[in-house]
Amino acid sequence: MPLLSVDELTITFSGRGSRDVQAVAGVSFDVDQGQVVGLVGESGCGKSVTSLALMGLLPSRGVTIGGRADYDGTDLLRLSTARMRDLRGSQLAMIFQDPLSSLNPVVPIGVQVTEILKRHRGMKGEPARKEAAHLLDRVGIPDPTRRLKEYPHQLSGGMRQRALIAMAVACAPRLLIADEPTTALDVTIQAQILELLKELVDEEGTALLMITHDLGVVAGLCDQVNVLYAGKVVESAARRPLFAAPTHPYAHGLLGSIPRLDAPRGEPLRPIRGSINDRIDWADGCAFAPRCDSYTMECLTGTPQLTEPHTPGHLARCVNPVKHEMHGDGGDHGNTADLKKTEAGS
Amino acid sequence: SERDDDGGGEGGDTFVFGAPGDPGSLDPALASDGETFRVTRQAFEALIEHEPGGSELVGGLAESWESNEAGTEWTFNLREGVTFHDGEKLTAEAVCANYDYWFNWTGTYQNKAISYYWQTVFGGFAKNESKDTAEPNYKGCAAQDELTAVISVNEASANLPGGFSLQALAIHSPKAIAEYKKESATGEGDALTYPKYSQEAGTVAGTGPFKIAEWDKGNQEVTLERFDDYWGEEKAGVEKLVFRTISEENARRQALEAGNIDGYDLVAPSDVEGLKDKGFQVPVRGVFNIFYLGMSQGANEALEKKEVRQAITHAIDRDNLVNTQLPEGGVVATQFMPDTVDGFSEGVATYDFSTDKAKDLLADAGESKLSVDFCYPTEVTRPYMPAPADMFELMKADLEKAGITVNPKPMKWAPDYLDATENGSCALHMLGWTGDFNDGYNFIGTWFSGFDAQWGFREDAVFDAVKAAESEPDVAQRVELYKKANEAIMEYVPGVPISSSPPSIAFSDKVNPPEVSPLTQENFAEVSFK
Amino acid sequence: MSTKTDKIDRLAELTASRETTTGNSLWVEAMRRLRRSKMALIGGVIIGAFVLLAILGPWIAPYDPTDTHTWRGEVLTNQNIFVGPRAENWLGLDHLARDEFSRMLIGARQTLLVGIVATLLGFTVGALIGGASGAALTLGGAAGKRFDTVVMRFIDMMLALPSLLLAVSIAAVLGQSLTTVMIAVGVVQVPIFARLLRGAMLAQGGSDYVLAAQSLGVRKRRIALGHVLPNSLSPVIVQSTLSLATAIIEAAALSYLGLGNPDASEPEWGVMLAQAQGYFDSAPMLAVYPALGIIITALGFTLLGEAMREALDPKLRS
Amino acid sequence: MSLLELDDVKVHFPVKRGVFFDRTVGHVYAVDGVSLSVEAGQTYGLVGESGCGKTTLGRAVLRLVDITSGGVVFDGTDLAALPGEEMRRARRRLQMVFQDPLGSLDPRQNIESILTEGMTAHGIGADAGERRKRILDILAKVGLPANALSRYPHEFSGGQRQRIGIARALVLEPDVIICDEPVSALDVSIQAQVLNLLEELQESMGLTYLVIAHDLAVVRHISDVIGVMYLGSLVEEAPSDLLYAEPRHPYTRALMSAVPVPDPVVEDGRERILLTGDLPSPADPPTGCRFHTRCPWKQETLCATERPALRDVGDGHRVACHYAAEIADGTITRAAGEASPASTPETSPV
Amino acid sequence: MLRLVVRRLLQLIPTLLGLSVLLFVWVRLLPGGPAAALLGERATAADKAQIERALGLDQPLWVQYGRFLERLGRLDLGTSTQTGQPVWDEFTRAFPATVELGVTAILMAVAVGIPLGYFAARRRGSWLDVSAVSGSLLGICIPVFFLAYLLKALFAVQLGWFPAFGRQTTGLDATEVTGFYVLDGILTGEFDASWDAVQHLVLPAMALASIPLAIIVRMTRASVLEVLGEDYVRTAESKGLKQSVVRGRHVLRNALLPVVTAIGLLTGGLLSGAVLTESVFAFGGIGSFIKTAIDQRDYPVLVGFIMFIALAYVIINLLVDLAYSLIDPRVRVH
Numbered sequence A: 001m002p003l004l005s006v007d008e009l010t011i012t013f014s015g016r017g018s019r020d021v022q023a024v025a026g027v028s029f030d031v032d033q034g035q036v037v038g039l040v041g042e043s044g045c046g047k048s049v050t051s052l053a054l055m056g057l058l059p060s061r062g063v064t065i066g067g068r069a070d071y072d073g074t075d076l077l078r079l080s081t082a083r084m085r086d087l088r089g090s091q092l093a094m095i096f097q098d099p100l101s102s103l104n105p106v107v108p109i110g111v112q113v114t115e116i117l118k119r120h121r122g123m124k125g126e127p128a129r130k131e132a133a134h135l136l137d138r139v140g141i142p143d144p145t146r147r148l149k150e151y152p153h154q155l156s157g158g159m160r161q162r163a164l165i166a167m168a169v170a171c172a173p174r175l176l177i178a179d180e181p182t183t184a185l186d187v188t189i190q191a192q193i194l195e196l197l198k199e200l201v202d203e204e205g206t207a208l209l210m211i212t213h214d215l216g217v218v219a220g221l222c223d224q225v226n227v228l229y230a231g232k233v234v235e236s237a238a239r240r241p242l243f244a245a246p247t248h249p250y251a252h253g254l255l256g257s258i259p260r261l262d263a264p265r266g267e268p269l270r271p272i273r274g275s276i277n278d279r280i281d282w283a284d285g286c287a288f289a290p291r292c293d294s295y296t297m298e299c300l301t302g303t304p305q306l307t308e309p310h311t312p313g314h315l316a317r318c319v320n321p322v323k324h325e326m327h328g329d330g331g332d333h334g335n336t337a338d339l340k341k342t343e344a345g346s
Numbered sequence B: 001s002e003r004d005d006d007g008g009g010e011g012g013d014t015f016v017f018g019a020p021g022d023p024g025s026l027d028p029a030l031a032s033d034g035e036t037f038r039v040t041r042q043a044f045e046a047l048i049e050h051e052p053g054g055s056e057l058v059g060g061l062a063e064s065w066e067s068n069e070a071g072t073e074w075t076f077n078l079r080e081g082v083t084f085h086d087g088e089k090l091t092a093e094a095v096c097a098n099y100d101y102w103f104n105w106t107g108t109y110q111n112k113a114i115s116y117y118w119q120t121v122f123g124g125f126a127k128n129e130s131k132d133t134a135e136p137n138y139k140g141c142a143a144q145d146e147l148t149a150v151i152s153v154n155e156a157s158a159n160l161p162g163g164f165s166l167q168a169l170a171i172h173s174p175k176a177i178a179e180y181k182k183e184s185a186t187g188e189g190d191a192l193t194y195p196k197y198s199q200e201a202g203t204v205a206g207t208g209p210f211k212i213a214e215w216d217k218g219n220q221e222v223t224l225e226r227f228d229d230y231w232g233e234e235k236a237g238v239e240k241l242v243f244r245t246i247s248e249e250n251a252r253r254q255a256l257e258a259g260n261i262d263g264y265d266l267v268a269p270s271d272v273e274g275l276k277d278k279g280f281q282v283p284v285r286g287v288f289n290i291f292y293l294g295m296s297q298g299a300n301e302a303l304e305k306k307e308v309r310q311a312i313t314h315a316i317d318r319d320n321l322v323n324t325q326l327p328e329g330g331v332v333a334t335q336f337m338p339d340t341v342d343g344f345s346e347g348v349a350t351y352d353f354s355t356d357k358a359k360d361l362l363a364d365a366g367e368s369k370l371s372v373d374f375c376y377p378t379e380v381t382r383p384y385m386p387a388p389a390d391m392f393e394l395m396k397a398d399l400e401k402a403g404i405t406v407n408p409k410p411m412k413w414a415p416d417y418l419d420a421t422e423n424g425s426c427a428l429h430m431l432g433w434t435g436d437f438n439d440g441y442n443f444i445g446t447w448f449s450g451f452d453a454q455w456g457f458r459e460d461a462v463f464d465a466v467k468a469a470e471s472e473p474d475v476a477q478r479v480e481l482y483k484k485a486n487e488a489i490m491e492y493v494p495g496v497p498i499s500s501s502p503p504s505i506a507f508s509d510k511v512n513p514p515e516v517s518p519l520t521q522e523n524f525a526e527v528s529f530k
Numbered sequence C: 001m002s003t004k005t006d007k008i009d010r011l012a013e014l015t016a017s018r019e020t021t022t023g024n025s026l027w028v029e030a031m032r033r034l035r036r037s038k039m040a041l042i043g044g045v046i047i048g049a050f051v052l053l054a055i056l057g058p059w060i061a062p063y064d065p066t067d068t069h070t071w072r073g074e075v076l077t078n079q080n081i082f083v084g085p086r087a088e089n090w091l092g093l094d095h096l097a098r099d100e101f102s103r104m105l106i107g108a109r110q111t112l113l114v115g116i117v118a119t120l121l122g123f124t125v126g127a128l129i130g131g132a133s134g135a136a137l138t139l140g141g142a143a144g145k146r147f148d149t150v151v152m153r154f155i156d157m158m159l160a161l162p163s164l165l166l167a168v169s170i171a172a173v174l175g176q177s178l179t180t181v182m183i184a185v186g187v188v189q190v191p192i193f194a195r196l197l198r199g200a201m202l203a204q205g206g207s208d209y210v211l212a213a214q215s216l217g218v219r220k221r222r223i224a225l226g227h228v229l230p231n232s233l234s235p236v237i238v239q240s241t242l243s244l245a246t247a248i249i250e251a252a253a254l255s256y257l258g259l260g261n262p263d264a265s266e267p268e269w270g271v272m273l274a275q276a277q278g279y280f281d282s283a284p285m286l287a288v289y290p291a292l293g294i295i296i297t298a299l300g301f302t303l304l305g306e307a308m309r310e311a312l313d314p315k316l317r318s
Numbered sequence D: 001m002s003l004l005e006l007d008d009v010k011v012h013f014p015v016k017r018g019v020f021f022d023r024t025v026g027h028v029y030a031v032d033g034v035s036l037s038v039e040a041g042q043t044y045g046l047v048g049e050s051g052c053g054k055t056t057l058g059r060a061v062l063r064l065v066d067i068t069s070g071g072v073v074f075d076g077t078d079l080a081a082l083p084g085e086e087m088r089r090a091r092r093r094l095q096m097v098f099q100d101p102l103g104s105l106d107p108r109q110n111i112e113s114i115l116t117e118g119m120t121a122h123g124i125g126a127d128a129g130e131r132r133k134r135i136l137d138i139l140a141k142v143g144l145p146a147n148a149l150s151r152y153p154h155e156f157s158g159g160q161r162q163r164i165g166i167a168r169a170l171v172l173e174p175d176v177i178i179c180d181e182p183v184s185a186l187d188v189s190i191q192a193q194v195l196n197l198l199e200e201l202q203e204s205m206g207l208t209y210l211v212i213a214h215d216l217a218v219v220r221h222i223s224d225v226i227g228v229m230y231l232g233s234l235v236e237e238a239p240s241d242l243l244y245a246e247p248r249h250p251y252t253r254a255l256m257s258a259v260p261v262p263d264p265v266v267e268d269g270r271e272r273i274l275l276t277g278d279l280p281s282p283a284d285p286p287t288g289c290r291f292h293t294r295c296p297w298k299q300e301t302l303c304a305t306e307r308p309a310l311r312d313v314g315d316g317h318r319v320a321c322h323y324a325a326e327i328a329d330g331t332i333t334r335a336a337g338e339a340s341p342a343s344t345p346e347t348s349p350v
Numbered sequence E: 001m002l003r004l005v006v007r008r009l010l011q012l013i014p015t016l017l018g019l020s021v022l023l024f025v026w027v028r029l030l031p032g033g034p035a036a037a038l039l040g041e042r043a044t045a046a047d048k049a050q051i052e053r054a055l056g057l058d059q060p061l062w063v064q065y066g067r068f069l070e071r072l073g074r075l076d077l078g079t080s081t082q083t084g085q086p087v088w089d090e091f092t093r094a095f096p097a098t099v100e101l102g103v104t105a106i107l108m109a110v111a112v113g114i115p116l117g118y119f120a121a122r123r124r125g126s127w128l129d130v131s132a133v134s135g136s137l138l139g140i141c142i143p144v145f146f147l148a149y150l151l152k153a154l155f156a157v158q159l160g161w162f163p164a165f166g167r168q169t170t171g172l173d174a175t176e177v178t179g180f181y182v183l184d185g186i187l188t189g190e191f192d193a194s195w196d197a198v199q200h201l202v203l204p205a206m207a208l209a210s211i212p213l214a215i216i217v218r219m220t221r222a223s224v225l226e227v228l229g230e231d232y233v234r235t236a237e238s239k240g241l242k243q244s245v246v247r248g249r250h251v252l253r254n255a256l257l258p259v260v261t262a263i264g265l266l267t268g269g270l271l272s273g274a275v276l277t278e279s280v281f282a283f284g285g286i287g288s289f290i291k292t293a294i295d296q297r298d299y300p301v302l303v304g305f306i307m308f309i310a311l312a313y314v315i316i317n318l319l320v321d322l323a324y325s326l327i328d329p330r331v332r333v334h
Ligand SMILES: Nc1ncnc2c1ncn2[C@@H]1O[C@H](COP(=O)(O)OP(=O)(O)OP(=O)(O)O)[C@@H](O)[C@H]1O
Pocket: A013, A021, A022, A023, A024, A041, A042, A043, A044, A045, A046, A047, A048, A049, A050, A213
């Protein structure tokens, strides 16, 4: 049984005087113990909202949440606030995108770390401080005892993110959700942070739900990848198959539009048309159809289902999935160039 | 009003009176304002006093007094057994010490802002330091025997003997006078600095039923205590007397209603009925003031025409003003003197309210399109003038009905308004006067003894009539001359006398109030709790 | 192949349903938000009614507001006799036997006038000072900076004085009149407007579009006046609405301190309130009418101002 | 001669503080001696971490910040020495595209007014009609509908806004466009659209680009020559392919190894050079080689004491490292423990 | 920190000097002079000339200003023309009253406003929120003097719960130490005097607090709403912290930062209110003293007091800034 099993999660925002926004339109995925699961997609596709819903951090008013999120046998979405508070920070932890704004600017780092120890591990005073210093040390912050007294603005971006990670892992959570933990950081720092996360997952057996828009990050880190588009998972597969043979036109297009450091120069990018705003409602068909080069009439009638068009375990929500010539296990360098897309249905 | 008892401090024998303004000094000789005198009057007594509740002169520290024929030598027979607050005895020498001290004032003391009343009654000083200061009329003071003092002047004056009753000339202990001499007022910078002794209790010492115990400037309170060695048969009725300044009229009333004070002065006429209904005592004072509409001929040429002045007088509905605005007991004035002053004439020319007459007169004068500036003070109530802005509005409406265009010129009372009226730059304005003592000159002499910019006219018929009265030493004769002067004035109509009215004073229902005085010279020793 | 056109049509149809057609400037957008705001609605209605009364006052007013003769003798303030509402005088008579209803109507006009003129004055002078300062800074250079420093020192000086004290000081010099009230209340607003505009211009001056305009080769003067200034105006405009409320209240305070214009020919709510407070015990309604007038009107302007602030809030922009 | 040449450009921002009057107590060495040249019709890419001075350098070219010293020679004239008005006119030929597409557009201007503004400032186009024609032309080129003219910036999507920004630069028919992070605020799919657009435009209009970005992959994708900046100065410069094939500076190597590649196969097999610590403050840069505090190849001599110059090592490859040659031929090796070859085993799909 | 204080104090010098010139010119622009104020109805032109000459008011303005500066150098601010007392004495007498009143008002506003604003934000849209918002709107729109009058009419006159005027029951024998009556009572052990002073403070402070209260409620509410949406609050929630910790440490501490600054700026407005409230309650502080000084053309008092007020205002704001820098570590670097 997976550690976390999200089933048909829907999240709808209804504001006063404005139209309802269905930010998440039925997302399902599983996270196993010790596994790194990626959730990728463009800005606004519902990644953050999903993670917040799992943590019970969405505002109670104006938001309707549907579906289930079974964690260890209980549905997180229906847990009482008090129970949720107990889980948060101890079993479920989260790291946010912007390390500066995610730290309280007027409270020393030390206090922000120890408060979680006090809350969930019942530690107090000197032991709590010692443990906090140990945690900072653990995430690679040099001179941790001095840092404990410092305020967030005195730390560099990378340090701040490390501090946030220290807080997240303070109680050895079973599930760690990282919402674009490196987006605000430079690549060299990003590499450090990703390395740290990897290390933590390996050592603690913590499950990691990695939310990002960067396919490169996913490629290096995740075991299982879910591609999100307009609030739905459009493709879900293990890391290698997904990159080797992206099946949904969106995933395929996404890979084609990323300039690759290792691709020869002059290779043109294959961007996807339009933007995520050019979409239709899932109820009417495939939300991606307006941007898709190969949509058919079928795509415009009814929600497409998640199927396994080519290989077992490789799910895609598409009636005309991209077909790939079969490769051997893995792939070679620069394999996007090798991908061949067959226009289905035209 | 349950709270009265904690208002009374420990003994509950404290009487708190709400005064409209702070006193300026504890030495009345340095003052010229009613708020100072109200306080010092309880502690200082003059040679002559006014009868309780009236304006007749009666013995004060002098049991009796007389003057020579020419009115230049005044002999006072002092009361026996009078003790000052500091233990000194009252003697003729003590009296002379006071008068000589004042006469020999130098420096800043010669400033009229300090020695107004001395200069008004006795002219200048032994050595005048400014050419603006008048020649002294005071000649000297001699102690004939222990209890007989003789004060002599150069010329007879209408200000005597009334002047001897002025609080500003009240008698101080000689020991205190000696202390006073060690300090002096200074006029450094751009202000006068009063001597320290006059600003805190301790040095000043008079003979009154109360002695001044403390002046708490922060709280605007002057506390007086009963003087047990007072010479009078009746000692003060309360142990402590506190004057608390509350400048807002409303605030004073509310303080009384809330039971925080036991009485206050300058009650708005509109509050009188309400207070009575709630059981407060609002005794009526005698009438001793005059309220008038002044006309400055220098400010508007049309006013030089008698018809115009008459027209304005006819245009104003004075009955309405008195009926609706002035306190009970107020009367329409026919001349520049209340009828309680000797010299009031029944035979002056009268001008009834008639818009038509006013219009006709204006037409006759060729001033049908008359337009005048009308100054009026804001934020002030005077004993003779309870609600200036309201009265202005009523008069303005009246004048406009008679076809006169009125340009309102509201001003702050002091100093803007006082300055402007004094300069004669206000064509129409409202002012008044409360008498210091019962002598006609104290009223009409102030305005009509010669050219005055406030009125801006030179009419010898009027000036001569007033001056004639002033230099007449015989009292009966003088009264007759005042009547003539009044008739001459009202013939000329320099302005419109509007009303004489008693300023109201209110007391809590728990006290026996003092007898109220037309001169607003209440003696708080008469107060006691029921 | 009809399927191709079919599917394009179908797609067009589906996307069209989601399309939000706009074409509006930020102001138009703000206005739209404003129209939806309940606060703005209430504020607008109050102000509308108030302005209407102010304009139509002289025609609706049943009597001459200065007439003291018609009911002469019916009101005796010294005997505590007042006349309350009755058929011919809807709000009764005031302390000088004038028709209170007519006075309230005409007073609305004066009150509005005070508010508008004072705010206009504060706005104009303040915006000039703040604008000049902000523009000087935007244009850059040592001279601009020095100019700004001097101006801001002066503004700081004005701000260090309590506003009412400043107003009272001005009124004391100018003497009592309606004009004085307007000037005094207006001057008090000057530093507020100046600071606000300068601050906004400073903030805008650092934004990318200014840099962009500069890199386009647009002249600095045009950048300052054509880009920075217009973009800095919204807080100032919001402030002027709020200032109208403040002006009306401050004018009342000046009247209370006896620096208003207590001239019967120009009844003004502040003055009416100050005067009627003296008769509060016997005729409380005489104070309550103008007080309510002031409070409700000020409330109207404040509500509208707050609603505008919300509508123009950049954080709410999509 | 190159179209645009920077000669030892320095931009130092004074840090002011004082009790009474502001005194300059130090400087932020944002750009500290950069020399480079951009050939006509080519794209020069500038990469580096946040805060290394890329933006400042770009702005210095247009004199949007005061240049402390050095020369910016554009088509033979030294812009750094031009008087204000002439500089303003010179800006017609040098345009800029900004990182934040929304922030760089005046929210109160509609698109037409945004696009005409530059033309009015430089007196381009005889009348309104002509200008309009030109605008429509450009709009079509950048792929915006003609009905966009009357609309306002906030009504467009991010990619469209960036197109507007590009159009704004293009209407002046500049020779050089400086693109400061033109795509970093955009989503990947949109990023590709804009990058393609930039390339098309370069081809069709013969533009010269100076592209500034922190994303090495993006820079490599569109640049002919790449300059790598670290803490205010260039540490390496080389033709795009050469730089990828043979990074010579330790910083470039680390940077390259840190860029994630969207390919698990590559990722799993890559050697990763992890740098320790963060970028030092440009207000207090380290002595000697600016990179020596984080350099895995740091040597006892020279690195901490002497600032290496940018040396040509052949094929237009310039490196500012004392030990570039030694590192390349392996005589100097990295300090141990700093790097870890990625060796995450493949986990089987669920 | 010390640098900041020194810097700000030094910056004050030109401001105050400029202010003194302005004030000096201003008071001389006032119509009328102190003479009429001293003599009232009795003044004649000659009397006034005499007084003015004696006071040196006939000298050219710059001479007067020179003398003023020279005296200022001796820390002598001159003498009130109303009372004949040194301005400094008058100031020290009036100052404690206003400070006591102002501090009470601000304390009331803070004690009520911050919780109210906070809960209004937490329960956005609830009846509490709606009434807090509309109440604060009303608080801003109701003229202070009218409110003061109503409070007095109701609580002092009608119900008799509080005294109607002044700072102390008349005739109460209380030892004065500092001039702050509440404090004095505590210092001398005369607790009944303290209690008495507190009772006198309640109504005027309530009236005076109306505007600051309204502003604090609204600012707190807006600020809390903003902070509630901040990432770090979400972080705190994600740590599963107790609600009280989230509210206190993370929400309130940040939300109060702008409120603290506002409180400093409010002190300026407080004095405006004090002029009105003090005159309604005959409170005898700076407000009413200045009002009479203006009425009576008391030049030295006006110049002196206003300089003190400006100084006090700047110092208060300096203190607030310092306080701010204590709560907000980000500005500590200066
Ligand atoms: N409080 C809210 N009210 C209304 N709509 C919201 C709210 N929060 C998010 N949304 C909408 O939900 C959708 C998904 O937002 P979400 O933040 O999950 O995107 P994301 O995938 O995390 O994007 P990004 O990469 O930009 O972080 C967006 O369209 C957004 O507009």
